[in-house]
Amino acid sequence: GNSDTGGSAADDGKLTLGFSQVGAESGWRTANTISIKDSAAAAGIELKFDDAQQKQENQIKAIRNFIQQKVDVIAFSPVVESGWDTVLKEAKDAGIPVILTDRSVDSADKSLYKTFLGSDFVKEGRLSGEWLIANAKTTSGPVNIVELQGTTGSAPANDRKKGFAEAIAANPNLKIVASQSGDFTRAGGKQVMEQFLKANTKIDVLFAHNDDMGLGALEAITAAGKVPGKDITIITVDAVKDGMQALADGKFNFIAECSPLLGPQLMDLAKKVDAGQEVPARIETEETTFTQAQAKEALPNRKY
Amino acid sequence: MTTGSLTAGRRWTARLPRRQVPVLATLALLLVMYGIGVSQYRAFSNVQVIFNVFIDNGFLLVVAVGMTFVILTGGIDLSVGSVVAMTAMVSAALLQQGLPAALVLVIALAIGPTLGLLMGCAIHFFEIQPFIVTLAGMFFARGMCTFISGSSIPITDGFWTRMSQERIGDPRGNFVSISVLIAFVVVVVAAYTLAYTRLGRNVYAIGGNSQSALLMGLPVGRTRIAVYTISGLCSAIGGILLSFYTLSGAPLIGVGMELDVIAAVVIGGTVLTGGSGYVFGTVLGVLVLGVIQTLITFDGSLNSWWTKIVIGGLLFAFILLQRLIGIRYK
Amino acid sequence: MNATLGRYRAMTGHRLFWPVAVLVIMFAANTIYRPGFLSVEVKDGHLYGTPIDILRLSAPLILVALGMTVVISTGGIDLSVGSVCAISGATACLYISQQPDQNSLSVVLTALAMALGVALVLGAWNGVLVAVIGIQPIIATLILMVAGRGLAQLITEGQIITINSGPYRAIGLGHILTLPLAILIALVAALLVAAFTRRTALGMIIESVGGNAEASRLAGIRSGRVIFLAYVLSAGCAAIAGFMMTANVSSADGNAAGLWVELDAILAVVIGGTSLAGGRFFLSGTVLGALIIQTLTTTVYAMNISPQTSLLFKAVVVIAVCLVQAPAFRARFSRRRTGAPPPTTVPDQPKEQVPA
Amino acid sequence: MTDSRPVLTMTGISKSFPGVRALDNVDFRLFPGEVHALMGENGAGKSTLIKVLTGVYDTDEGAVTLDGAQVAFSGPMQATAAGVSTVYQEVNLCANLSVAENIFIGREPRRLGAVRWGEVRRRARALLSRLDLDLDVSAPLGTYSLAVQQMVAIARAIDIRAQVLILDEPTSSLDAGEVAQLFRIMGNLRDEGIAILFVTHFLDQAYGIADRITVLRNGRLVGEYPTVELPQLTLVEKMIGKELDVLEGIEEHSRRDVAAREEGTPLVAASGLGRTGAVEPFSLTIHAGEVVGLAGLLGSGRTEVARLLFGADRADRGQVAVDGESSGLRTPAQAIDHGIGFCSEDRRAEGIVADLSVRENMILAMQAARGWLRPIPRRRQDELVERYVKALSIRPADPDVPVRNLSGGNQQKVLLARWLITEPRLLILDEPTRGIDIGAKTEIQRLVTQLSDGGTAVLFISAELEEVLRLSHKVAVMRDRQMVAQLANDDGFDADRVMQTIASGSHREEADR
Numbered sequence A: 001g002n003s004d005t006g007g008s009a010a011d012d013g014k015l016t017l018g019f020s021q022v023g024a025e026s027g028w029r030t031a032n033t034i035s036i037k038d039s040a041a042a043a044g045i046e047l048k049f050d051d052a053q054q055k056q057e058n059q060i061k062a063i064r065n066f067i068q069q070k071v072d073v074i075a076f077s078p079v080v081e082s083g084w085d086t087v088l089k090e091a092k093d094a095g096i097p098v099i100l101t102d103r104s105v106d107s108a109d110k111s112l113y114k115t116f117l118g119s120d121f122v123k124e125g126r127l128s129g130e131w132l133i134a135n136a137k138t139t140s141g142p143v144n145i146v147e148l149q150g151t152t153g154s155a156p157a158n159d160r161k162k163g164f165a166e167a168i169a170a171n172p173n174l175k176i177v178a179s180q181s182g183d184f185t186r187a188g189g190k191q192v193m194e195q196f197l198k199a200n201t202k203i204d205v206l207f208a209h210n211d212d213m214g215l216g217a218l219e220a221i222t223a224a225g226k227v228p229g230k231d232i233t234i235i236t237v238d239a240v241k242d243g244m245q246a247l248a249d250g251k252f253n254f255i256a257e258c259s260p261l262l263g264p265q266l267m268d269l270a271k272k273v274d275a276g277q278e279v280p281a282r283i284e285t286e287e288t289t290f291t292q293a294q295a296k297e298a299l300p301n302r303k304y
Numbered sequence B: 001m002t003t004g005s006l007t008a009g010r011r012w013t014a015r016l017p018r019r020q021v022p023v024l025a026t027l028a029l030l031l032v033m034y035g036i037g038v039s040q041y042r043a044f045s046n047v048q049v050i051f052n053v054f055i056d057n058g059f060l061l062v063v064a065v066g067m068t069f070v071i072l073t074g075g076i077d078l079s080v081g082s083v084v085a086m087t088a089m090v091s092a093a094l095l096q097q098g099l100p101a102a103l104v105l106v107i108a109l110a111i112g113p114t115l116g117l118l119m120g121c122a123i124h125f126f127e128i129q130p131f132i133v134t135l136a137g138m139f140f141a142r143g144m145c146t147f148i149s150g151s152s153i154p155i156t157d158g159f160w161t162r163m164s165q166e167r168i169g170d171p172r173g174n175f176v177s178i179s180v181l182i183a184f185v186v187v188v189v190a191a192y193t194l195a196y197t198r199l200g201r202n203v204y205a206i207g208g209n210s211q212s213a214l215l216m217g218l219p220v221g222r223t224r225i226a227v228y229t230i231s232g233l234c235s236a237i238g239g240i241l242l243s244f245y246t247l248s249g250a251p252l253i254g255v256g257m258e259l260d261v262i263a264a265v266v267i268g269g270t271v272l273t274g275g276s277g278y279v280f281g282t283v284l285g286v287l288v289l290g291v292i293q294t295l296i297t298f299d300g301s302l303n304s305w306w307t308k309i310v311i312g313g314l315l316f317a318f319i320l321l322q323r324l325i326g327i328r329y330k
Numbered sequence C: 001m002n003a004t005l006g007r008y009r010a011m012t013g014h015r016l017f018w019p020v021a022v023l024v025i026m027f028a029a030n031t032i033y034r035p036g037f038l039s040v041e042v043k044d045g046h047l048y049g050t051p052i053d054i055l056r057l058s059a060p061l062i063l064v065a066l067g068m069t070v071v072i073s074t075g076g077i078d079l080s081v082g083s084v085c086a087i088s089g090a091t092a093c094l095y096i097s098q099q100p101d102q103n104s105l106s107v108v109l110t111a112l113a114m115a116l117g118v119a120l121v122l123g124a125w126n127g128v129l130v131a132v133i134g135i136q137p138i139i140a141t142l143i144l145m146v147a148g149r150g151l152a153q154l155i156t157e158g159q160i161i162t163i164n165s166g167p168y169r170a171i172g173l174g175h176i177l178t179l180p181l182a183i184l185i186a187l188v189a190a191l192l193v194a195a196f197t198r199r200t201a202l203g204m205i206i207e208s209v210g211g212n213a214e215a216s217r218l219a220g221i222r223s224g225r226v227i228f229l230a231y232v233l234s235a236g237c238a239a240i241a242g243f244m245m246t247a248n249v250s251s252a253d254g255n256a257a258g259l260w261v262e263l264d265a266i267l268a269v270v271i272g273g274t275s276l277a278g279g280r281f282f283l284s285g286t287v288l289g290a291l292i293i294q295t296l297t298t299t300v301y302a303m304n305i306s307p308q309t310s311l312l313f314k315a316v317v318v319i320a321v322c323l324v325q326a327p328a329f330r331a332r333f334s335r336r337r338t339g340a341p342p343p344t345t346v347p348d349q350p351k352e353q354v355p356a
Numbered sequence D: 001m002t003d004s005r006p007v008l009t010m011t012g013i014s015k016s017f018p019g020v021r022a023l024d025n026v027d028f029r030l031f032p033g034e035v036h037a038l039m040g041e042n043g044a045g046k047s048t049l050i051k052v053l054t055g056v057y058d059t060d061e062g063a064v065t066l067d068g069a070q071v072a073f074s075g076p077m078q079a080t081a082a083g084v085s086t087v088y089q090e091v092n093l094c095a096n097l098s099v100a101e102n103i104f105i106g107r108e109p110r111r112l113g114a115v116r117w118g119e120v121r122r123r124a125r126a127l128l129s130r131l132d133l134d135l136d137v138s139a140p141l142g143t144y145s146l147a148v149q150q151m152v153a154i155a156r157a158i159d160i161r162a163q164v165l166i167l168d169e170p171t172s173s174l175d176a177g178e179v180a181q182l183f184r185i186m187g188n189l190r191d192e193g194i195a196i197l198f199v200t201h202f203l204d205q206a207y208g209i210a211d212r213i214t215v216l217r218n219g220r221l222v223g224e225y226p227t228v229e230l231p232q233l234t235l236v237e238k239m240i241g242k243e244l245d246v247l248e249g250i251e252e253h254s255r256r257d258v259a260a261r262e263e264g265t266p267l268v269a270a271s272g273l274g275r276t277g278a279v280e281p282f283s284l285t286i287h288a289g290e291v292v293g294l295a296g297l298l299g300s301g302r303t304e305v306a307r308l309l310f311g312a313d314r315a316d317r318g319q320v321a322v323d324g325e326s327s328g329l330r331t332p333a334q335a336i337d338h339g340i341g342f343c344s345e346d347r348r349a350e351g352i353v354a355d356l357s358v359r360e361n362m363i364l365a366m367q368a369a370r371g372w373l374r375p376i377p378r379r380r381q382d383e384l385v386e387r388y389v390k391a392l393s394i395r396p397a398d399p400d401v402p403v404r405n406l407s408g409g410n411q412q413k414v415l416l417a418r419w420l421i422t423e424p425r426l427l428i429l430d431e432p433t434r435g436i437d438i439g440a441k442t443e444i445q446r447l448v449t450q451l452s453d454g455g456t457a458v459l460f461i462s463a464e465l466e467e468v469l470r471l472s473h474k475v476a477v478m479r480d481r482q483m484v485a486q487l488a489n490d491d492g493f494d495a496d497r498v499m500q501t502i503a504s505g506s507h508r509e510e511a512d513r
Ligand SMILES: Nc1ncnc2c1ncn2[C@@H]1O[C@H](COP(=O)(O)OP(=O)(O)OP(=O)(O)O)[C@@H](O)[C@H]1O
Pocket: C350, C353, C354, C356, D017, D018, D020, D021, D022, D040, D041, D042, D043, D044, D045, D046, D047, D048, D049, D089, D395, D396, D404, D405, D406, D407, D408, D409, D410, D435, D437
């Protein structure tokens, strides 16, 4: 262990950042953690990292402990949107600025945090839906969509579902015929897709809330004797390496990126916030979408 | 024929230490762990760090107290985590509907014990194993959470906000939350119940040997149903405290909490097969988990997976020492 | 008339009757909902259909539950099985992914042997904590449950290791004689465990230790060894289950593999009729219990029950299953229905089992 | 006495368990101010009758009236509330609770709902001193021996002050002193008009205290008789159902040839064996074919001696030599490997495995010795089980019923069979005749003799001094956890002398002989 934690900037002139991560529940999250750790080291920031194991209680505990340790800046990726006012107020009273990453909170009092840095899950869903509107062959009749949701009750699942539904509402021929939770895992995606394939004679489109479920579903589709990417159009979110590979191989059709690499931006913000500079209230990570052709191009220099 | 003293004393000589040793050992180890924290991290010695352990684990403590009752009878209650979440969820949803805070409190506090009562009845009357009944209760309560809402519901009610943000003590320095006081009241009431009421003593008797308890004419069924109801009530109180704590109801909060709670109770010296243990031990158990968590946050250099490994390792070291000290004194 | 009645009673009195009945009812309900549920066709030379999926997917759970049965029978519990699944799967996949030729059988076999070895060591660790040091099983295995998940992620470095190995894939997806290999492995394992316990005296000794540890000790049973062995067996079963889980999706996910499988496994054991307090164990009941649980999961997907309510649905089914299985419930129910106490030829169960 | 109205009547009681008709149309009456003995062989239905009465079991048929009103208790709680206080056959108390609490739980003195612990302890102490027991009332009950636990259970029952007091084999683990004590108290209660139902297998005790006797056989009522009108011989005939010459065996109890057999290397020799807090170091040699009795009062440490010899408890000093070779007897398994068997006194906690069948319980020790890899072939099992079921007349004779369904005495026989099957060289029997009917008891005594004649050594512990003296070649006397003397069974050896030794504890020189 590292023995000096009472120090603020005064001690060694180094900026201390307390960061509370949601957990390590996916490859995406791990990439996110690595990005933050690496860029902290690169930026000369002392990082206090805490892993909350997907529990809000743990994150609140961690923030309280950061306050006790008098870190200079606190950053965290909230597990859920609501429920942060009390502890954020404590941080505010202790004079420690807070940056939200990856996901916002729903506090009415916007002064509780300085800024938000992250992706917009609703937008990811919407981009997926919009691509489908533009590319689906709806002229020949209704298009049957099945949806693999993330963990029931989790924010990305709720928002991607919402964004996607909003987008496809524009075309009444696009119909979600089945929607189940695959828990964001490959095994879950596969198991659910197997049943979708047996229960629905005609499936035209699969929308999976992350790459992993999509990859699991691929296996089920192949086993059912269908050709992924052709017989069934597959849209996913995230763009992790395996997903991009599948996209490049023509098994997926479209991926809305959700970038985990927000470390450099975060370190930048932390320095600014600590120096008392004004920062925009909301900063979205630079994200894009990938089609098959784009994926082939991008694949060689993907980091994660 | 000689009568006199026919019975030559008891098997073991010194009594007092033997019974208290596990609890004392746990307390000592906890202090050692705290000492390590203080020596390693300067800010650890702040009094507020201790207060935070209580603030952050108040609801866990209340739930663990309820679990202590159940485990003392030799049963188990897996539904607690979900019931906590459901209570918070129901409170949040009702408050969102605009119901008055007092009414919401009453409703929310009634749901847990009702579910506990039903589970207790199923366990007693139909002789189904507690594990399975409370597992179904766990599914049910968690299902209700997602059924009520797929996403978290914020609470903006004035009463809740006050309960959440009121700082008792020096608001700028060291303070505790109201939840901590409530948790303490629950602990004291529970300790009193177990030590001084018939219900409490019956709990121990059933845990010792439920068939004997039955033949001794004790109300086994009633007591067994009561402990699950009590556990339900404690979960409900825990749920309310959690909703104070987070000012929201989230469908996935408290997943896996039952294991933390059981761990806390067992680390506190209560035997899983029932019949022996104290509420005070449970308090220690919760503190052990809390301090481990705090140590890890203070370290701040651990990776996600190393966090888990270190938690496991600390737990192991703690239990091993606890056990070795316990054996020595036996 | 009387004879049929007698046969009916004998049948319903059988230990496995109610689990089987529940299974049949679930299948029937599914078939009513979707007539094609039971249909099985031949695709690419092997059977394809929902019942086959259920068999294949229940294989890992059966395996884990088998080991769990033995552990529970000794009066213990093993919470670490999920983590052991993840570790063994991750170890095997990591090794395979590092080899140049992932399709080589010898590579896969080495990987399996290595991962199994790791799992057995973990099982031995549990066994030592419980049998030698004397820590309460639930806590002893909780340690590995928490730390083991971390170990699995350490092995995968938090990523999902994807492999491309035909032989390994076959563990999860292969077919022999048109049947999924996975279920055959699970059944062979079940038969082996059954032979191992019932053909030798091990089963009786385990039950004796679980039923009354002190009496067994005084009868000369070295219960420490038996308990130790149970945890090792459980870890071994979990390891094979871990291979299946990872082979099924050709990738190892340290976080998700085997998550919460311990609860399902315990549930399967209990549905199968084994008491959590230890003592008598029923392997066939456990296998049925695992099938019931998997059928339930599949039913949720097949009936497209919304994820928001699927847990409520599960709760209701689990309660119903337990109720019909509980003799006390049936006794009450049948008494109310007939309005009279059962005839004396079918004596009442004692209200409470009290030894004389 | 019998001219008043009965306080309790049971008429036409029937009760079946799967496969067994435990009670078949049984009538029973109990008058105020009488002690009524309920007698019968093991498995006759005595305990079942009591449990039906107190509502532990539902009846299939029949009616119970208490004080003239028909009752059907739903369980012991109601029965106790209605004035029926019961000590069940096995000690049914909670070992984890303190002695005082075991006596008062459920009816603790309270103030404002809070249990007054001081008062509980005070009253418990007072009550126990009436029974001449000097215990630490706040110690957990489990730290005391079975006999003490039995006394505590009795204390609880008599303190309830019921109109009906039921004692199911309360004396099975008590020695003469305690029994006398108990009878004195029962006499007082009887004089106060309390009706007492008393179950025992000791004829002497029945004749010593009972006013009337009801006999059950195979779940049927044989009859109800005033004690004075029923000669012992007739009683036994009625219990067994045939005129048996067994009686001679009992009546005669002519001392067998018990010439000392101390020759050659001792089979087992303990030297300076002891355990702190349990028993002071002692030395004892046992030769092949020798029966060594352990005499002593309740709690004097007999069980401890046996447990140390067997390795059930680990000795912290001294050693045991088997066949002259010093061997580390640390665990029961090692002891069994050396041919030692130990039949524990507490059959429920340390003996039977209730879930397992009679067969499995019987072969358990033998199987353990063979190791799990070599199961005993089914044929051999059947053979062994059948032999001992017959030899000990275990009922029901079906080896596949769970042993929990057997009556207490039959469970004890199963346990005995478990050890006989292992054909041990030294068999340690701690209260083997506890709760066993006279027929079987004679059988067991005969067995011990046979074993000894066949070269098997036996360490015999029994609360009945008579029995010990009758069988042993040598008696080791225990007092206050010390072995104070070892007496050869020669002339001038009798109960009085042993009692004297126990009382004075002054025969140290003999111990070193
Ligand atoms: N719970 C039970 N289930 C099945 N059979 C039982 C049960 N309890 C008792 N029995 C059977 O009922 C019969 C009567 O048993 P009971 O215990 O009343 O005998 P008992 O007269 O008290 O004998 P003992 O002197 O050995 O105590 C026995 O055959 C016994 O096996």
